Amino acid sequence: MSRITDEYLMALLKQGNDDALDELYKRYSKKLFIFCRQMIFNSSQQDAEDLVQNTFFRVIKAADRFNPHRALFRTWLFTIARNLCLDELKKKQHHKNISMEKFHPSSEILVDHANNPEEELYQQKKLSAVNECLENLDNIEEKQAVLLYFISGKVFREIGQIINKSTRTAKNKVDSAIAKIRICLKDKGYEIITD
Numbered sequence: 001m002s003r004i005t006d007e008y009l010m011a012l013l014k015q016g017n018d019d020a021l022d023e024l025y026k027r028y029s030k031k032l033f034i035f036c037r038q039m040i041f042n043s044s045q046q047d048a049e050d051l052v053q054n055t056f057f058r059v060i061k062a063a064d065r066f067n068p069h070r071a072l073f074r075t076w077l078f079t080i081a082r083n084l085c086l087d088e089l090k091k092k093q094h095h096k097n098i099s100m101e102k103f104h105p106s107s108e109i110l111v112d113h114a115n116n117p118e119e120e121l122y123q124q125k126k127l128s129a130v131n132e133c134l135e136n137l138d139n140i141e142e143k144q145a146v147l148l149y150f151i152s153g154k155v156f157r158e159i160g161q162i163i164n165k166s167t168r169t170a171k172n173k174v175d176s177a178i179a180k181i182r183i184c185l186k187d188k189g190y191e192i193i194t195d
Contacts, residue, residue: 006073014063025056028074031151032081038147039085040092051088055081071161078162082144089140126190133184141165142177149174 001009001023012020029052036055037048058080059066066076137143141163148159160170 007068010063010066010068010073013060014066021056021060024059024073024077028077029056032077035078035081035147035151036085039082039144040088047088051081051084054084058084072158075158075161078148078158082162129185129188129190130181133181133188136184137177137180139173139177142173142180145170145173146177146181 001019004012004023006024006027009020009024013024032052032055033048036051037045040047040051055077059077062080066073071079134143134146137146144163145159148162149156156171156174157167159174160167163170163173165173
């Protein structure tokens with residue numbers, strides 16, 4: 001099933017194929033967890049897991065309404081997750097840190113620095129600085145766009161669809177957020193490279 005498109009899996013899901021749902025969950029649950037965990041400030045792991053489960057529950061419930069001619073499955077999926085996160089944010093009315101380093105494909109944060117405690121300490125301080133700078137972004141759409149930028153592999157068209165903005169606006173929000181984060185990190189003595 002790993003070579004089958006998401007859209008075909010949705011067609012199978014509409015026919016009641018549980019394996020199709022399992023495959024979609026396998027493909028997207030980790031990315032959704034990261035997205036939800038970072039969108040909902042001060043959320044617990046359980047809160048993020050609940051949001052992922054609720055997202056897939058909505059996918060099952062709305063499977064008949066999914067139209068592959070209107071949007072890619074992943075765009076539809078992240079739109080559902082975004083809406084659930086926004087509802088949760090309205091309930092909690094506070095924000096959580098997001099870290100671009102966790103999502104950047106060339107991130108060094110996953111490198112094992114156990115043999116070099118100084119490097120590990122430096123990476124922890126750098127991650128903390130990134131989180132502080134992201135927390136200082138006051139525009140929720142910029143936070144969403146930056147998070148989606150690093151999760152979805154820099155696809156501005158999809159980011160725009162998910163945050164209900166044009167492709168150009170999505171790119172501008174990402175660029176604006178990155179510029180603000182760079183300035184903040186520079187003030188803290190760090191530089192971030194995103195390209």
